[in-house]
Amino acid sequence: MDTQFLVSLSIIIASFALYIGIAIYNKAKETSDFYVAGRGISPFSNGMAIAADWMSAASFIGMAGTIMLLGYDGLAYIMGWTGGYLLLTFLLAPQLRKYGRYTVPEFIGDRYESHSARLIAAICTIIISFVYSIGQLSGSGVVIGRLLEVDARVGTMIGVVLIAFYAAFGGMKGITWTQVAQYIILIIAYLIPVVFMSLQLTGNPIPWLSYGKIVGQFQELDQQLGISQYAEPFLQGSKWQFLALMFTLMAGTAGLPHVIVRFYTVSTMKAARWSGAWALLFIGLLYLSAPAYAAFSRFILVKNVVGQKITELPAWTEKWINTGKLQIADANGDGILQWQEMVISNDIVVMATPEIANLGMFVIGLVAAGAMAAALSTAGGLMIAISSSFAHDIYYRILRPNASEQNRLLVARISIAAATVLAGLVALNPPGVITQIVAWAFAIAASTFFPALVLGVWWKRSNSAGAIAGMLVGLIVSLGYILAAKYGGFSIAGIVDTGAGVFGAAAALVANVVVSLMTKEPSQAVQEEVYDLRYPEQMTYKDGQVWMR
Amino acid sequence: MRQIDKKIADSYFRERVRLIVIFLIIWFIVSFGVVMFAESFKNMTFNGFPFHYFMGAQGAVVTFIVLLFINAKLSDSIDKKYGISEERNEQLSAGKTLDH
Numbered sequence: 001m002d003t004q005f006l007v008s009l010s011i012i013i014a015s016f017a018l019y020i021g022i023a024i025y026n027k028a029k030e031t032s033d034f035y036v037a038g039r040g041i042s043p044f045s046n047g048m049a050i051a052a053d054w055m056s057a058a059s060f061i062g063m064a065g066t067i068m069l070l071g072y073d074g075l076a077y078i079m080g081w082t083g084g085y086l087l088l089t090f091l092l093a094p095q096l097r098k099y100g101r102y103t104v105p106e107f108i109g110d111r112y113e114s115h116s117a118r119l120i121a122a123i124c125t126i127i128i129s130f131v132y133s134i135g136q137l138s139g140s141g142v143v144i145g146r147l148l149e150v151d152a153r154v155g156t157m158i159g160v161v162l163i164a165f166y167a168a169f170g171g172m173k174g175i176t177w178t179q180v181a182q183y184i185i186l187i188i189a190y191l192i193p194v195v196f197m198s199l200q201l202t203g204n205p206i207p208w209l210s211y212g213k214i215v216g217q218f219q220e221l222d223q224q225l226g227i228s229q230y231a232e233p234f235l236q237g238s239k240w241q242f243l244a245l246m247f248t249l250m251a252g253t254a255g256l257p258h259v260i261v262r263f264y265t266v267s268t269m270k271a272a273r274w275s276g277a278w279a280l281l282f283i284g285l286l287y288l289s290a291p292a293y294a295a296f297s298r299f300i301l302v303k304n305v306v307g308q309k310i311t312e313l314p315a316w317t318e319k320w321i322n323t324g325k326l327q328i329a330d331a332n333g334d335g336i337l338q339w340q341e342m343v344i345s346n347d348i349v350v351m352a353t354p355e356i357a358n359l360g361m362f363v364i365g366l367v368a369a370g371a372m373a374a375a376l377s378t379a380g381g382l383m384i385a386i387s388s389s390f391a392h393d394i395y396y397r398i399l400r401p402n403a404s405e406q407n408r409l410l411v412a413r414i415s416i417a418a419a420t421v422l423a424g425l426v427a428l429n430p431p432g433v434i435t436q437i438v439a440w441a442f443a444i445a446a447s448t449f450f451p452a453l454v455l456g457v458w459w460k461r462s463n464s465a466g467a468i469a470g471m472l473v474g475l476i477v478s479l480g481y482i483l484a485a486k487y488g489g490f491s492i493a494g495i496v497d498t499g500a501g502v503f504g505a506a507a508a509l510v511a512n513v514v515v516s517l518m519t520k521e522p523s524q525a526v527q528e529e530v531y532d533l534r535y536p537e538q539m540t541y542k543d544g545q546v547w548m549r
Numbered sequence: 550m551r552q553i554d555k556k557i558a559d560s561y562f563r564e565r566v567r568l569i570v571i572f573l574i575i576w577f578i579v580s581f582g583v584v585m586f587a588e589s590f591k592n593m594t595f596n597g598f599p600f601h602y603f604m605g606a607q608g609a610v611v612t613f614i615v616l617l618f619i620n621a622k623l624s625d626s627i628d629k630k631y632g633i634s635e636e637r638n639e640q641l642s643a644g645k646t647l648d649h
Contacts (some may be wrong), residue, residue, distance in 0.1 A: 215599070273624055546550055
């Protein structure tokens, strides 16, 4: 057991103690608090909570590595995961806030007046959140694996226990303030290494301004090494794949149940708009830094690691080889490491950066704590989404309308534990790298919820038959495309599994519109409710008249 | 509760929609638009970056953030113009969802 281990572990334990302390302080007592934190959290704090909820292990651990390995093509993740907030804030969040329900399946069930639609939406929520949480658990496996210098799979198992305990413990009330704390820790942990690296490599402490020069230099360096050009567009996939992936991530963002539910925690439509703006500002801080990480790490690898004797590689490489995420093989037997002889997993770039740049034990520990915060906060939000779909939408609203609050809380907690363990089992042998798994969750969200929610809010003629047809078609098309592309080698215009959302969303939209028009229009009451969403709270639409309250 | 002219309510809605349409057009141009023509921006540089790379890594994201804040600000002033009071909105929405 070395000093580094003790330092990292104590920083992680200290940060956990802080989160648990906050959770105990705010311990949820009533179901209304369990799901949406009472009401009236300020847009500024809610923005931070959304940002922590949002920035998952994929963002914190995986994204910089993805960009480093994909070059320009990886930027689809940056634009996709930020641009979705415009769709969400412009098209959905304020209106959903005015409609005012606890969960997304509840909105869909009530807006479309159908228990079948509610059930399908609840099942979609569970599928999306489940797939997404696989990515989180496999991320926490990377962190814990590195910390204990064990295989990432053992790390995943430890992560499962932590997350199940953590999410079942408090409700969203605890989670809102915990997430504010988690945001602060994760953003500090993310920025410190990149600022120091910027200073070391360029002499300028502001990475956003300085890394352009590094990106510019790659042109020459890559040519010398004979590797693919970093900034050259569309080398890793077609232009259509880039556009499809970006659309999938944007529309998926606007349809993710655990993110939408965060907008129910603010008081008004106005507060929802401001929450969206603050959230993207806080999220942007990390997303603007990820490409800087990618450029700096790649620069160090190209300059200091590639071309060295294999026996004289820096010490940090050995620890990562132990986790199974870094592989080095001297294929041509010349004793010197070539770029092609190194297989580096996307998921270790951020975690390894402080070691690569020699930033000292404290920073390494801080980054580990930040990564755990990212994985935990998102997993917490996802588990709440799963448990509320099950306990609230399926159990309470459909199966047992008479269930007591205590009973429902118990069901919620059991479903959290079950979901975490199941997701953990899948994460033991993850079917892809973190960013890829997460992109599938977005493809499903973009194909099911995005069309159903947008039409539900903006088109009063959309009815239950249309919504059911749309969600089912979207689910089948997106899942089918992911499986066919991943395992069957199928593709249209070079669009692979991660871009599946574009087909799912289009099919779902058409199905919803066509089936709605072929069947009876929704009841007068529902049409008025939808019309009413055009106006702020103070204006009410009734019988063709508008009233000011 | 007092009735207001439906035309006034409609023009409130129209103003909000107009804003959203303008913002979404800008959103589309800085993200999808730039990607579609990425090859033609390759040889322009901005702050050391090739321009298409700059837009993907920074330009688009900063534009998104700015648009959201402008939206929040302008929507507030539309609310004000139509005499919407945020305090009243808060009162009206309090507890609204607890009634099932």
